[in-house]
Amino acid sequence: MKITRMTSCTDIEFRQxxxxxxxxxxxxxxxxxxxxxxxxxxxxxxxxxxxADGRIVGMTTMCCFTIPTGRHATIEDVVVLPECQGMGLGRKLVQYALQYLKDSGLSYKVGLTSKPTRIAANALYRSMGFKPKETNVYTLDVAGV
Ligand SMILES: CC(C)(COP(=O)(O)OP(=O)(O)OC[C@H]1O[C@@H](n2cnc3c(N)ncnc32)[C@H](O)[C@@H]1OP(=O)(O)O)[C@@H](O)C(=O)NCCC(=O)NCCS
Structure with missing residues (x-):
């Protein structure tokens, strides 16, 4: 398995x-x-x-932003194809994202969220050192006009 940052996307890759x-x-x-x-x-x-065939079997996204309290990164949409789960790929994807930040030479606070029903994801994040934070998460859909 090879992990890379994607910079362009073919139609086949989009379907994956x-x-x-x-x-x-x-x-x-x-x-x-x-x-x-x-x-x-x-x-x-x-x-x-x-x-090995170049098929995308897992992905994650990381967004970085800077606000007055510091540099932050949020990891979202960590997912592995069901047939490839349980082989260490989810962990490798998150590790890759964290290493990407380290390689920047800058310090970041990394956050992520996961519903309690996502048992595997919560176990993965906790095993990697992420700590639960007491806060309320709010969302609102805003439509462009
Ligand atoms: C969450 C997910 C990405 C994990 O990917 P994965 O490649 O299967 O995970 P890994 O094989 O790297 O396992 C890493 C750790 O996750 C935890 N884990 C993985 N599968 C688990 C399961 N079925 N039950 C409990 N813990 C599990 C374990 O802590 C594991 O570490 P260990 O192998 O040392 O015990 C994958 O299960 C998935 O795509 N789930 C559906 C989408 C999803 O819920 N995404 C998270 C959104 S927040």
Whole structure:
């Protein structure tokens, strides 16, 4: 398995990402424009894991931002194809993202969220040293006009 930061996306690769988005959530659909935007943005990073044939079998996204309290990174959408789970790939993807930050030479506070029902994901993050934080998470959908 090889992990890299994705910088461009063919139609075949997009379809592989579509499958992974479906594994993440049955209510989400991958959108080509959104994937292209992720790839184009300097502070958004899409890391993909490929098998020996080059097929994308796992991915994660990391977004970096700087606010008055410091540099932050948030890791989102960690997912591995069901047939490739349990082989250490999820851990390697998160490790790769963290190493990417370390290689920048800058310090970051890294955050992520995961529903309590995501047993594997919560176990993975805790085993990597992430600590639960007492806070309220709010979301709001804002539509462009
Ligand atoms: C979460 C996910 C990415 C983990 O990927 P993975 O490649 O299967 O995980 P790994 O093999 O690297 O396992 C790493 C650790 O995760 C935990 N873990 C993995 N599978 C687990 C399971 N079925 N039950 C409990 N813990 C599990 C273990 O702590 C494991 O460490 P260990 O092998 O030393 O015990 C994968 O299960 C997945 O894609 N799930 C569906 C999507 C999802 O929930 N994403 C998270 C969104 S927040």
């Amino acid at each position: 990402i579509e499958v992974l988005v479906g594994v993440l959530s049955s209510s989400c659909k991958a959108n080509r424009d959104v994937i292209d935007e992720v790839l184009a943005k300097e502070d958004s990073h899409l890391f993909v894991a490929r098998d």
